Each structure stands twice: as C-alpha cells, then as structure tokens.
Amino acid sequence: MSPEYAMEGRYSTKSDVFSYGVLLLEIIAGQRNTHCETGRASPNLIGHVWTQWTEGRALDIVDPELNQFYPPSIVMRCIQIGLLCVQENAINRPSMLEVVFMLANATISAR
Template sequence: MAPEYAMEGIFSVKSDIFSFGVLMLEIVTGRKNNSFYHVDEPLNLVGYAWDLWNKNAALELIDPMLSDSSIQQEVLRCIQVGLLCVEDCAVDRPTMSDVISMLIDDNIALPMPKKPAFVSRIGVAEENSNKSKLGKYSVNGLSISAMDAR
C-alpha cells in the first residue's frame, strides 16, 4: 500500500505505481513483500531490496530460478525500476508510461532510486527500552483506563 494512502488516505495514479513496484520486486525475488519477519532483517521486501541495492549486492535478491547469468542485467534493471516505483514521495515515482519505456528500451538511462517508503524498523533493544520507560502505558504514551459501573 502506498505511503500516502496508508498515512493520509490520499489515493492517486502514483499509488498504483507503488503497488506495481512491490509486485516487480516480488516477481524478481520469488518472495512476498511480507515474508520478512527476522529481527535482523528489514521490515519487508522493499527494505531488504533497498539495503542490498545500497550495498551493491542487488544480485542476491534474484530468485534462484532466474539466476541464469545471461539475464542478470535485465533483472537488475527490473530491480532498479521496482525501487524507483516504491520511492517514498509520490512525486518522485515514475508514471506507468515511463515504467514501460524503462523496461522496453535498454538505452534509457535510469535515475538512481531514492529511499523507499516503509524501510525502517525500531530495533529490538530500542523497543524494549521504550517499553520499560512507558511502564503500563501504551506505545503512544496514553494511559489505559478501566471503567467500572457505579
């Protein structure tokens, strides 16, 4: 779900682009977006792809069924386009016609992707320290009141 829709309820053409980018990354990796539940890994597939992209290790994303070396450059292009589609700011995402052009024409130079939405997670140590500070309060600092009838 696009961040602008999840956070503010705003839906646009760029919301569909975000979903398309997630779908592209799922196809390339052979994994679902929500298949990452390990503490040491990013929150989701988008975060995992972003981390590997920044480490110049995007080839590790490729599903073993697609690991044929003759198509690695094409798959890397798909990863880059997917990351362009999931950028945090909707204005920065390409249009669908731009995406089609990027996928069809190898001569089009692709811009470097910017940080995608939903890639950060609170660390376990930080989360535990927050819980101990809050005591019996909820995560947002509000108290929980029990109402009893008279």
C-alpha cells in the same frame, strides 16, 4: 499499499505505480513484501532490496528457484525500476508510461 494511502488515505495513479513496483520486486525475489525472513535486518522486502541495492548486492535478492537462468543486466534493470516505483514520496515515482518506456529500453533515466 502506498505510504500516502496508508497514512493519509490519499490515492492517485502514483499509488498504482507503487503497487506495480512492489509486485515487480516480489516476482524477482520470489517473496511477498510482508514476508519476514529470519536474520534479515529489514521487516519487509522493499527495505531489504534497498539495503542490498545500496550495498551493491542487488542480485542477491533474486529467487534461488531461477537457478541463475536469467540475464543479470535485465534483472538489475527490473530491480532498479522496481525501486524507482516504490519511492516513499509519490512525486519521485515515475509514471506508468515512463515505467513502460524504461522496461522497453536499455537506458533508465532517474529523476
């Protein structure tokens, strides 16, 4: 659930973008957002992915069941898109049209 909905009850299309980002990151990691892993500094998947991203270790979040049978560049792009979608401030999230464009193209334009 998007922060603005959880805290203020406000819902918009950007709330859907947030949910999409969570789902995308959950699929890549093979974990639910609320799953609490022992030894992990962050209480949720989003915080964990942000930490791994800023430390340059984003591919460490990929579900081990994939056995590295994935193109790393595409997974990195999907992680980046997921993180753009889960920005805390709704105004900073892309629209779904922009998300579709980013998924279909090799370049990502961050705001």
